[in-house]
Amino acid sequence: MSILELNNVHTFYGNIHALKGITINVNEGEIVTLIGSNGAGKTTTLRTIQGLLKPREGSIKLKGEEISKIPAHEVVKRGVSQSPEGRLTFPRMTVKENLEMGAFQRSDKEGIAADMEKVFGLFPRLKERISQRAGTMSGGEQQMLAMGRALMANPKVLLLDEPSMGLAPILVDLIFDIIRELHRQKTTILLVEQNARLALGVADRGYVLETGEIVLKGDAKDLLTSPEVKAAYLGERGH
Amino acid sequence: MEKALSKPSDLSFFQRFRRIFTPIAIVYLVLLFGQQAGLEPGRIIREIIDNPVIIIQQVITGLANAAIITIIAMGYTMVYGIVENINFAHSSVFMHGTFVALLTMSIFAQGATVVPLWVALFAFIPAMLYCGLLNGLVERYVYRSLRKSARIVALIAGLGTDFMLQNIGLKIGDLGLIPNIDRTATGVKFLRILGLQSASPKSFPAVQEFFAGPGVPINLLELIDKNATLRITAADVMVIATALIAVFTLNWFVRNTRSGKAMRAVAQNPAAAAMMGIDVDRIINLTYIIGGALAGAAAVMFGVYNGTTSSQIGSTTGLNSFTAAVLGGVGNLQGAALGAIFIGLLSSISDQFISSRWTTAWVFLTLVLVMIFKPTGLLGSEGGEKA
Numbered sequence: 172m173s174i175l176e177l178n179n180v181h182t183f184y185g186n187i188h189a190l191k192g193i194t195i196n197v198n199e200g201e202i203v204t205l206i207g208s209n210g211a212g213k214t215t216t217l218r219t220i221q222g223l224l225k226p227r228e229g230s231i232k233l234k235g236e237e238i239s240k241i242p243a244h245e246v247v248k249r250g251v252s253q254s255p256e257g258r259l260t261f262p263r264m265t266v267k268e269n270l271e272m273g274a275f276q277r278s279d280k281e282g283i284a285a286d287m288e289k290v291f292g293l294f295p296r297l298k299e300r301i302s303q304r305a306g307t308m309s310g311g312e313q314q315m316l317a318m319g320r321a322l323m324a325n326p327k328v329l330l331l332d333e334p335s336m337g338l339a340p341i342l343v344d345l346i347f348d349i350i351r352e353l354h355r356q357k358t359t360i361l362l363v364e365q366n367a368r369l370a371l372g373v374a375d376r377g378y379v380l381e382t383g384e385i386v387l388k389g390d391a392k393d394l395l396t397s398p399e400v401k402a403a404y405l406g407e408r409g410h
Numbered sequence: 411m412e413k414a415l416s417k418p419s420d421l422s423f424f425q426r427f428r429r430i431f432t433p434i435a436i437v438y439l440v441l442l443f444g445q446q447a448g449l450e451p452g453r454i455i456r457e458i459i460d461n462p463v464i465i466i467q468q469v470i471t472g473l474a475n476a477a478i479i480t481i482i483a484m485g486y487t488m489v490y491g492i493v494e495n496i497n498f499a500h501s502s503v504f505m506h507g508t509f510v511a512l513l514t515m516s517i518f519a520q521g522a523t524v525v526p527l528w529v530a531l532f533a534f535i536p537a538m539l540y541c542g543l544l545n546g547l548v549e550r551y552v553y554r555s556l557r558k559s560a561r562i563v564a565l566i567a568g569l570g571t572d573f574m575l576q577n578i579g580l581k582i583g584d585l586g587l588i589p590n591i592d593r594t595a596t597g598v599k600f601l602r603i604l605g606l607q608s609a610s611p612k613s614f615p616a617v618q619e620f621f622a623g624p625g626v627p628i629n630l631l632e633l634i635d636k637n638a639t640l641r642i643t644a645a646d647v648m649v650i651a652t653a654l655i656a657v658f659t660l661n662w663f664v665r666n667t668r669s670g671k672a673m674r675a676v677a678q679n680p681a682a683a684a685m686m687g688i689d690v691d692r693i694i695n696l697t698y699i700i701g702g703a704l705a706g707a708a709a710v711m712f713g714v715y716n717g718t719t720s721s722q723i724g725s726t727t728g729l730n731s732f733t734a735a736v737l738g739g740v741g742n743l744q745g746a747a748l749g750a751i752f753i754g755l756l757s758s759i760s761d762q763f764i765s766s767r768w769t770t771a772w773v774f775l776t777l778v779l780v781m782i783f784k785p786t787g788l789l790g791s792e793g794g795e796k797a
């Protein structure tokens with residue numbers, strides 16, 4: 172069943188036409204990846220879904236309900252949260268406070284406490300650093316924190332924007348192991364990546380975005396072997 | 411946000427020379443020209459030796475002034491911390507607050523020159539509500555639509571708002587009459603409370619509990635020692651206590667309440683805050699409202715402590731508070747208190763030992779020097795906890 176549906180979404184920055192009518196759908200429990208090179212419009216897509224940017228045209232539906240016209244802080248309440256590009260943790264808050272901010276729109280104390288334990292289960296490192304300020308942590312730890320913080324919203328759809336960016340290979344593996352684990356736990360994920368091979372490796376389905384348009388879509392394993400994807404996104408990294 | 415400071419080893423000979431020479435030149439110039447302004451070290455030292463109590467007395471006065479400055483400076487610094495905007499209308503909001511406090515106290519005084527303490531305490535309510543609302547309106551209708559424009563645009567709009575509020579303040583100064591609810595008289599009589607001229611200073615009624623007789627403040631130390639030479643008045647205690655309460659309440663608020671945490675989140679990263687489901691516009695507005703309410707509290711403290719106000723009062727008090735905020739590291743709450751203590755002491759010492767006519771100049775000099783040598787302030791905007 173489709174949980175998130177974007178239909179013909181157009182987003183502008185002033186006069187810049189950043190998304191030119193994109194259509195994406197994400198089914199419950201799926202990992203869907205959105206790949207594309209720098210500047211393709213991946214981050215814009217996620218920001219539009221979250222209501223931080225308003226589409227000029229098109230619809231965004233969460234469980235069949237239109238969410239493109241409600242304010243960003245309401246979208247989180249409806250069940251969309253994200254680990255943003257560049258992590259954007261709160262540098263002068265502790266790990267615990269950052270995680271609590273993730274649950275800002277929730278009021279179920281027990282649920283929040285349980286989810287915090289779940290996050291610590293996924294990222295034991297965060298538990299070790301529970302009272303450390305986020306700004307003093309390494310890039311990998313901040314990525315874990317950004318993901319944990321997004322999970323604290325108990326989202327229906329989790330948006331991940333380039334979780335591997337700027338991380339050492341060993342940490343990238345760790346982050347992708349977590350993504351697989353989340354998949355096993357039936358978390359619905361829309362994963363944005365520049366690292367197409369890794370992303371298609373964990374995803375069920377994928378979309379390829381080029382200058383604001385979806386140019387290719389399909390099952391992840393088909394995309395991995397598709398000549399276009401190989402040439403454009405896997406080329407120089409191929410074995 | 412992090413600035414890459416050049417390490418000392420990167421400095422050229424000329425830079426190193428300048429770094430050593432500039433402070434020496436400034437100290438020399440201050441001593442040279444300071445003399446004209448009453449900075450005569452020999453005389454000052456003699457005065458202190460002759461009567462050491464005076465300096466302690468000035469420290470007490472300085473701390474009381476610092477209390478008022480702290481509260482106003484926190485309004486500047488909170489707003490800066492969250493939207494990186496210096497709210498130039500803040501000092502006028504404070505000035506309006508003094509008028510609201512004056513009107514409230516005068517209505518209760520009904521022509522008397524003395525009011526009971528509860529009237530002064532009650533005045534906090536309308537002053538804080540009015541100033542909070544006014545500052546909130548300034549945010550909503552002046553700053554909000556300019557948030558994405560160049561910073562200078564918001565600054566100029568703030569200055570314009572400041573002028574506007576000052577002129578409204580001048581107009582309030584004309585409101586010479588309030589109804590006198592005298593039940594024995596027939597009909598409504600009017601009392602003249604704000605003087606005849608709009609621009610002239612207006613007097614606050616004195617707080618009864620603070621005075622032993624007309625114009626003689628009670629010295630709390632005399633209750634302990636009849637021959638006390640040092641003087642601590644109830645007004646001193648009230649302003650310092652109010653400031654402490656405000657500082658601790660605010661600190662508690664930003665650390666422990668949902669809105670306070672949201673304020674810290676917006677200050678640290680507005681984009682991420684929005685992703686957490688925080689209504690960023692509402693939190694920014696709330697910050698201005700709280701900053702305004704603090705200015706309202708400071709206005710009551712100022713009126714009770716100094717007994718006077720006028721539509722120009724915002725400029726000096728605003729300068730003192732703004733300098734305190736910059737000195738402490740704008741955006742930093744503890745820094746604001748630290749800066750305020752420095753400015754409060756500087757003012758009271760200058761008033762006593764140098765020349766009160768030049769006090770504002772010393773404060774300005776401090777502002778200029780901080781801007782040149784340590785624009786991030788004593789605690790820096792990254793050092794302590796922002797709003």
Ligand SMILES: Nc1ncnc2c1ncn2[C@@H]1O[C@H](COP(=O)(O)OP(=O)(O)O)[C@@H](O)[C@H]1O
Pocket residue numbers: 184187189207208209210211212213214215216
């Ligand atoms: N704040 C902005 N203002 C104007 N243009 C922007 C802004 N952010 C992104 N863009 C433009 O929109 C396009 C898509 O950017 P983005 O969504 O960040 O791409 P990606 O995440 O795929 O690298 C780019 O051409 C970029 O220059």
Ligand SMILES: [Mg+2]
Pocket residue numbers: 213214215256
């Ligand atoms: Mg991006």
